[in-house]
Amino acid sequence: KQEVTQIPAALSVPEGENLVLNCSFTDSAIYNLQWFRQDPGKGLTSLLLIQSSQREQTSGRLNASLDKSSGRSTLYIAASQPGDSATYLCAVRPTSGTYKYIFGTGTRLKVLA
Amino acid sequence: DTEVTQTPKHLVMGMTNKKSLKCEQHMGHRAMYWYKQKAKKPPELMFVYSYEKLSINESVPSRFSPECPNSSLLNLHLHALQPEDSALYLCASSHPGLAGGPSQETQYFGPGTRLLVL
Numbered sequence: 098k099q100e101v102t103q104i105p106a107a108l109s110v111p112e113g114e115n116l117v118l119n120c121s122f123t124d125s126a127i128y129n130l131q132w133f134r135q136d137p138g139k140g141l142t143s144l145l146l147i148q149s150s151q152r153e154q155t156s157g158r159l160n161a162s163l164d165k166s167s168g169r170s171t172l173y174i175a176a177s178q179p180g181d182s183a184t185y186l187c188a189v190r191p192t193s194g195t196y197k198y199i200f201g202t203g204t205r206l207k208v209l210a
Numbered sequence: 211d212t213e214v215t216q217t218p219k220h221l222v223m224g225m226t227n228k229k230s231l232k233c234e235q236h237m238g239h240r241a242m243y244w245y246k247q248k249a250k251k252p253p254e255l256m257f258v259y260s261y262e263k264l265s266i267n268e269s270v271p272s273r274f275s276p277e278c279p280n281s282s283l284l285n286l287h288l289h290a291l292q293p294e295d296s297a298l299y300l301c302a303s304s305h306p307g308l309a310g311g312p313s314q315e316t317q318y319f320g321p322g323t324r325l326l327v328l
Contacts, residue, residue: 131316138298138324140214140319140322141319143319146315200253
């Protein structure tokens with residue numbers, strides 16, 4: 098059974114720091130992995146999607162890497178800003194034919210001004 | 211337009227009420243999803259529609275009844291809910307995969323409906 102873990106559960110950093118969020122999954126049989134951002138009480142915003150054949154994706158200050166064989170992904174945020182404060186969720190799409198994304202429990206990030 | 215809209219934003223209902231949640235997208239996506247999210251938990255998949263047909267029902271109680279009247283709209287009809295059904299209900303859409311199966315593409319989420327059942 099696929100399990101997705103995110104460490105740390107919460108993170109508080111001063112503005113301007115570079116930071117790394119971690120996502121681990123137990124089964125490497127995935128189509129893709131997606132990173133989402135969720136503001137309190139709001140919907141999810143897709144940040145980056147990495148297909149299983151890719152190693153990384155970049156969008157602005159965000160860089161996501163995928164090491165499928167070791168079951169790990171990282172989300173790197175450069176020069177963090179208070180507006181980056183949110184919960185970050187990773188989700189994997191198994192190859193088992195299900196529609197279900199398996200979500201991690203998220204990392205709550207707070208960037209202090 | 212990469213927007214998924216949901217109405218209402220907030221809903222309070224009694225256990226005997228009947229209400230509906232609405233979701234709309236105009237991105238041409240033919241796969242649409244309902245998720246339930248409790249506080250500080252990840253979203254849980256409830257239903258998936260592919261080409262307006264129900265593809266997945268994740269063993270959701272019958273007091274939740276989905277409907278997909280056309281390719282842009284998705285409804286969730288609520289009846290005789292319980293207080294533990296209080297949650298954020300999220301709608302999402304994506305292109306379907308090959309032969310209408312699971313998509314490998316990004317899901318776009320709406321802002322959600324915050325439901326409180328008294």
